[in-house]
Each structure stands twice: as structure tokens, then as C-alpha cells.
Amino acid sequence: MSASSLPKPDFARNMTLIGHSDQGGRPDGVQLMVNKGFAYIGHMFSKGFSVVDVRDPRNPVGVDYIAAPPNTWNIHLQTYGDLLLVINAKDMFASAEFQDEKAYYTGQIGKKVGTASGVVEKNWTAGMAVYDISTPGKPRKIGFMPVKGGGIHRIWYTGGRYAYASALLDGFTDYIFITIDMSDPANPVEAGRYWLPGMNEAAGEVPTSDRRAGLHHPTVSGDTAYCAWRDAGLVILDVKDATNPKLKVHRNWSPPFKGGTHNCLMLPDRDLLVVADESVLDNYEDGFKPIWLFDMREPSNPVSISTFPEPAEANYKSKGGHFGPHNIYENRPDGLVSSKYIFATLQNAGIRVFDISNQYRPEEVGAFVPPEPATLMDRRPNRKKVIQNCDVYVDKEGLVYANDYNGGLYILEFKG
Template sequence: MSIQPLPKADFSYNMKLIGHSDQGGRPDGVQLMVNKGFAYVGHMFSKGFSVIDVRDPHHPKAVEYVAAPHNTWNIHLQTHGDLLLVINAKDMFAAAEFQDEKAYYKGAIGRKVGTASGDAARDWTGGMAVYDISTAGKPRKIGFMPVAGGGIHRIWYTGGRWAYASALLDGFTDYIFITIDMTDPTRPVEAGRYWLPGMNLAAGETPDWEPTRRYGLHHATVSGDIAYGAWRDAGMVVIDVADRRKPKLITHRNWSPPFGGGTHNCLALPDRDLLVVADEAVLDDYEDGFKPIWIFDNRVPGNPISLATFPEPKEADYKSKGGHFGPHNIHENRPDSFVSSELIFATYQNAGIRVFDISDQYRPKEVAAFVPGEPATLADRRPNRKKVIQSCDVYVDKAGLVYANDYNGGLYILEYQG
């Protein structure tokens, strides 16, 4: 079998590409996890998820593909130990109402898919699937938690009894925060909910924000008994989850406006009393402007204070390159991965993968970058999509290898050399 040459980079420093996979001809990827030498990749357009053998990172091999149910997204997933959790939600980017991507990021999504009133005709599967991955690389479905509504968007699970998710449920304007009891992985059950006042239309609440804004949870990460929720155009919502059945608000911080919203990740660095918070660029051609990655002082959890923003990549004209330019995802320091409170790994969509040193929290600096070249194919079949790289997720394993994927470009395996 001939060995395919590695794709060429448009730009690189302090990062070396050592392996690449087109994921079995399904090069589109959203969230990825690495567990026991296998990468699990949720697809944006290929209707399911794939498993890639990365035990030899120089020669990754696609070994499994699990198709999604009809009209259903499996874009996000979590692994820990012997479990894989996979979201099931309406395939938004296959829907006619979201072929113009702006429609997905503007306004109450529950109203658009009919779940706000509870009257949507269901032609998708909503909920969370549980797989046994005790045989590495061979997911075996063992459980499912259904939800009534659009489905689950993203999960946070690092083992034990509790998982946490964003869920689009009947009667709500957008995704809310839920806790999930995993005592029996074959029968996970919702345990608690939190939403911002105004989201629960079924209970007679009325939104007090502009109807063009997305007041919905992307997802929360959990540190101890505190959940840090990235609430898109509502900023950061900090939630006390000491009682997982009755989550309650600690504080809500929103910097949009004047900034453009789209908050996507919140990462607590408890050893330094810091938070790293990323705002996602969601529109093409820099239409939504500068989207920062922020550093917050978190010494007083009820009063996080912004200290600095990360520098924006400037070695090329990314604003005019096409597609999205700005942050998408950051490596989230999962306990079974590489954990650092000084190095932050992020994807910047058409500007690739970036590494930042925040040892001085007041002056974050970029220390490495890798920008893949133009993808070989365009997996994104929506109209008017430009054939440019859109680096989506990044995961760093315990050995320090960096895994990154793309809407079109496949899986990249990199060594950080800073």
C-alpha cells in the first residue's frame, strides 16, 4: 500500500504535521475525542460519527463508521473510560430554513424549528446515545436518553455519576442547561435544569432581549461544583451545581453588545483562579467582527473580571480569505488529556490551529500555529460555501500530541515544538 504524502501547510511555526486522515472518505469533523489510541469524530455533513485508529499517529486509519438516525446530527461527543456519549439532534445544516447559515445564528432557534411551541413534526431523533467502548475502537450502543424537542447539542462528561448537556426542549426559546444522572449508563435520566429567565415560553415567560439574538447555551464545562456556561449572545452564565437536581445561578456576565456574542467555550483554570472564555466567529468574511478569546480573573466566582484578550492572527489577510475567521473551539483540559494552565490550544477556523502562552495572564502571546492548506474536497454541500480550511476542534492527548479536525479537511495530527 502506497503512503500518501502529508498535506502541505499554508503557514506553520513551532508545530509539525506528523499524520493525516480523510476519515474514511468523510473528511468533515466537528468534535473529536481520543481514547485508548482511537479518535472518535462527530461529522457535520456525513450523518454519523467515525473512529480513527491513531495508535500510530504517523499513519492514522479509519476503522469504524456509525451512521446517524434519519435527519439527525451526531456532531458532538464525549469519551471517558469505557463510555462514549453521542448527541442526537435535528440536522440543522440539512434543513431548508438554515441553508443560509446566518439563520442558524440569529434569533430564537426554538421558534424556527417549532420546538418553542411544541408543535414541530418530528423527523429526527433527539437525545443522547451511550456506547460501550471497553473494546477500544468498537463502539457498542447500550443506552439512550430521549428528549422532547430539537435534541442535545453538546455534552460535558469526565466520568462518574453526572453528565451535563445543552438541550433544545419543547417550550423553550433555545438550548438550556441540563444535568444527567449516569448511575445506570444504559438508562441515563435528566435530573435538573437551568435556563435564563425569559426562555421558558411554555411557563409564560417573555424574553427581554432583542429577537435577533441567540440566547441559548452552547455548552457548559464543570469544575468542582460550578458549571461555566457559554451562552452564545448572552455571554457567560456561572451556575452552582452542588445540588445537581437544582442548579442555581451564581452570576451572569454579558459583554455583547458592544462585542459580537457567540460565546462558545468557558474553561476554568482553578489552580490560578482564572477563566479562559472563547467567543465563536459565526459569519463569513469577518462580518461579525473581532471575536476574542478572553482571560478572566476568577478569584471571586461571583465576580469574574476580564483581564486581557488573546492576540488575533495577523500573518495573512484572513478577514478576506473566505469562510469564518476567528475562534471556534479550545482544548478543554479534560482529566484524561493534556492539562495545562499556561498553554491554551485553540482553533481559529480559516486561520487554523493556534497555541497561546498565558503564563502572564495580562499579556497572552501566541507561541505556535499551523494553518492547513486548501482542503481536497468540499464536504459542506450548503450553497455558496468557499473551499477554504475551517479548523473546528482541537484535542491534546496526555503525551502532548495535538489532534485537530475541519469541516472539510479531515484529521490532522501535530507535534507542538514550542
């Protein structure tokens, strides 16, 4: 694709678009990973997942698409080495009860879909699929781990024996933490689990709140899992024994803040933890959602020391759609690992890069806001045709890959 035919950004600073793909005609994306020159992209509305050849980042080409089972989404996935792990769960945004997305982000999801009681009739596939990607760009399914319930939401896997995930299981009010034994990739099995008190309805536990106290997903550094537990904040687990995860710390700043904690990134060389709260409502209805920086020098007592600045060059609060954090790049060991630069998606405000050299005063040093998407893949009612950047991945060479609910795959050079 020539530079003249690339989408023209609404705003850019220290970031240059070098490649763009409609992902084989399915421009909606959620999580993306880059492995051996190929991008693997989970879809929100097109179902399934796609593979895009990005070996020439200026000319990305869609090369494969794997459909999801009926009534199932594959929005999140992980690649590492020769393995691709893909979540299978109830397609929430296709369900009548979640056409108003507020319903998805409020209340206990297990009660809303009926899995908390365990009596709902299931017409979706729940679990985790395993693909061999030793031939780059050509996923070959080799295994599947079923779960009883709504399914798996998001996984953390960087090789080794264990994967770590959030799962909506029968009997629980929302997503809980599970560990998965990957010693035989063709036959993964659940190894351990942890939930916050009150979540195990089947055991007679009573929730302490009617909010979305469910795990979005963990990231793992050493023997510690850093868990973004939506409206219940930050949960830190000891996973030295993966079969028996144990609570180390639980901190919740909601209220007074509005919750939605989405992901955590530990920077062990600096004893810092980055935590993003997701903006989940249109038109800034849920207000300021911070990206927090915590001082972790005393692991038992995380202390918030700063928040990242909001963009100020345009009025994103009234642009439509969501404004504020969705995702941060999680320093994948096969991609860029940086304790200076934090890459984040701010939905209708595009992709941002922050310099945290001074941890007490993070600064924005890069930005790219794509234009209005060519088409609206999101078929839910009352969706505005604006960019909603979702995920970001950074490779070892520093190229930035970002996607959107509607706008396709953007490949960027950061001039930092």
C-alpha cells in the first residue's frame, strides 16, 4: 500500500502510519499478537480470528481466517513460540440481553447469562483451543480444553508449563482466576483456581456487591499474578504453586473511582506496576478512567504515585463512543520489553505512548488518532461511527501494531 493511499490520521505526533490492513475484509479486531512475521487477530463482530502477513509491514496481507463455533466469540488470544491459544466463550455482544452495552458492564455477569445457577441452556462453545503455529501463518488445531460455564475471557501465556486465565464457570457470579497445565499442549487441563470471597454462589457464598466484581485477566511476573478484577480493582496472587494460588494483596479504589480495571503490567526492574481502568460507557459517562502507576517497593503495600495525562488536543469527551483507556501493551517477552515507554489504546482518542522516566509525572510522547472508519462493523444499536482503538502490540524492532472495533490493523513507527 503506497503512502498516499494510507488512511489520513485525525491527529499524529511522533508516530507515522506505514501500513494498514482491513484484515481480509474483517476490519474489526480485539486482541492481537505478532509471531514470526504474522499478526493473529481476534474479532468482535466478524466472529473467529484472522491471520495477517506483516513480514512486509508496509504491505500487510490477510492470509487466513478461522471461523468461531456458533454463538461463540474468539476475541482474545495468545501466541508464544509455536503455540496459539484462543478463547471460546458465549458471544456476549450478539446476545439480546447485552445490546445495550451498559448491561454487560454492570451487575454480575454470571447471573445475567444464567451460569451462576448452572441451569441455563448453553448454545455456545466454552473453553480454550490450542493451535500449532510452527508453520508461521498457518494455524493447525491440536487441542481443546472445555470448561463448564460461559467460557474463558482472556489468557496470559509466555511459554512454560502454565497458562493463566479468567473463566466464567458454572456456579460463580463472574469470571474467576484459573491456571492451566500446558505440559501436553494437545490436552491442556485446569490446574488451580482462585476467586474473591462471595463469588462461589454454588457453595452458598453471598456477593458483597452487585457490581462487576469479575476478573478481566492476569499477567504474570515471576511467581506473582497481577489481576485486573474489574470493579474490584487489583488482586495480587502468589502462583509459585500454580495448583494452589494464594492471595497476597487486594486493593480496590472503586468507589470513589468508577472501576473497570482492565490490565496490569509489572515493571520488575523499577518496582513499578502500571494498572489501567477501562472506559466502558459512551460520551464520557463513566468519567475519568485512570492509567495508574503504583510504587511496588514494598510488595505488600502498593502505593499509587501518579496517573497518566488525558489527551487535550481535541474534545474527545463529546466525540462519541468511548474515550479513555482500553488496553496497554504488556511487555510480551517475544516483543518489545520497556520500562520507560508505556503504549496504550484510548479508544476514540487512538493510540498513545507515555514516557515514565519520571514515575511521578508520566508524559505523553506519541499519539496517533485514526480517521473515521470506512464501515461500521459494530451492528449493535446506537453505535456512532467513530474510531475505537482496542489493542496494541509492539515488536522487538519497535513497530507498533494497533487495531480497532471497525477500522482494521494499523502499523506505526514511533519516533521516540
